[in-house]
Amino acid sequence: MPILSPSDAARVREMLANLPAPVRLVFFTQTLNCETCEPTKQILGELAELSGQITIEERNFLLEGDLAAAYGIDRVPAIAVVGAQDYGIRFLGIPSGYEFMSLLDAIQVVSAGDSGLNEASRAMIASLESPVALQVFVTPT
Amino acid sequence: MAVESGNVTSFIVEASEYPDLVRKYQVSGVPKTMVNGQVEILGARPEEDFVRTAVGAAAVS
Numbered sequence: 001m002p003i004l005s006p007s008d009a010a011r012v013r014e015m016l017a018n019l020p021a022p023v024r025l026v027f028f029t030q031t032l033n034c035e036t037c038e039p040t041k042q043i044l045g046e047l048a049e050l051s052g053q054i055t056i057e058e059r060n061f062l063l064e065g066d067l068a069a070a071y072g073i074d075r076v077p078a079i080a081v082v083g084a085q086d087y088g089i090r091f092l093g094i095p096s097g098y099e100f101m102s103l104l105d106a107i108q109v110v111s112a113g114d115s116g117l118n119e120a121s122r123a124m125i126a127s128l129e130s131p132v133a134l135q136v137f138v139t140p141t
Numbered sequence: 142m143a144v145e146s147g148n149v150t151s152f153i154v155e156a157s158e159y160p161d162l163v164r165k166y167q168v169s170g171v172p173k174t175m176v177n178g179q180v181e182i183l184g185a186r187p188e189e190d191f192v193r194t195a196v197g198a199a200a201v202s
Contacts, residue, residue, distance in 0.1 A: 036158060072150065075159065087143045093155025102153050115144040121192040125145040132149045132199040134142065135175040137156040137168045 003039065003096075004046050015104055016051040019111040023054050026080040028061045028068050036094040040077040043095060047103075053111060079103070083110035097140030142192065 004012065027044055029037040041058070048054045061068055061076045071080045072090065079091040081103070087110060095103040109115055115122070143151040156163050156171055166175050174182040174191075180198035182191060 072152075088147075088150035089143050090150070090152045091155075092152055093158040095155075099153060099155050106153075109144055113144065115142065117142070117145060117188060117192070121142075121189055122145055124189075124192050124196045125142050125149065128146050128148045128196060128199060130148065130199055131177075132142070132146075132195060133177050134149065134151045134195065135162070135166070135178070136151065136153045137163070137166070137171050137173045137175075138153060139156050139171050 002046055003043050009046065009050060012047070012104065013050040016054070016107065019051055019053040019108065021053065021084060021111050021113070023107050023111045024057055024082045025054065025107075026057045026059060026071065026082060028059050028064075028071070028073050028076050028078045028080075030061045030076050034076050037077045039096075040079075040094045043100070044079070054107065081106045081110050084113055094140075098138050099140060102138065142195065 002009070025044055027041065029041060031037070044056045048056050059067055068074070068078075073080070075092060077094060079095065080086065081089045081091070089106050089110060091099065091103055091106070093099065117125070143149045154162060156168055162168070166173070166178070166181070170183065172185055174195070176182065176195050176198040182194050186194070
């Protein structure tokens with residue numbers, strides 16, 4: 001049974017209708033000891049069916065540990081949202097509820113390669129000379 | 142911010158799945174943002190306010 005209702009799927013399809021460029025969701029998962037890996041795989045599968053610009057690249061966290069480390073990922077389920085380049089956007093945990101909306105936002109931003117931020121914000125960010133690692137904690141509802 | 146600068150990475154973390162991170166960063170409400178694991182930004186802030194705080198935090202952390 002699908003996770004996305006028909007009406008939600010229709011809305012998501014509409015939101016993703018104008019993606020200007022392909023987006024790859026690099027999905028790290030494992031079979032055992034991960035309650036949310038399987039439902040995450042199902043959500044991503046349903047998502048990829050709603051846009052021809054989205055592809056899912058499934059990776060085994062345990063067997064491809066070096067690749068996970070290269071993406072800065074140390075737990076599962078995890079998703080790297082990659083467009084024309086890897087901007088360093090990751091999701092940890094199942095993307096449901098609020099996090100699903102955030103994932104859709106991230107897909108749109110990465111596809112466009114444009115943050116949508118205003119000029120003042122862009123100028124401040126451009127002035128950064130050292131690494132900034134943001135961790136945004138959210139909950140599903 | 143991550144799209145705007147190669148210096149920025151952004152991890153969105155589903156808090157209820159990772160109690161170890163919730164404990165480590167004392168997350169008692171969401172959204173909560175940690176900058177370089179040291180400076181916290183609580184709640185949803187206006188864009189420029191958030192960016193100024195995050196950029197400022199990076200300078201001192």
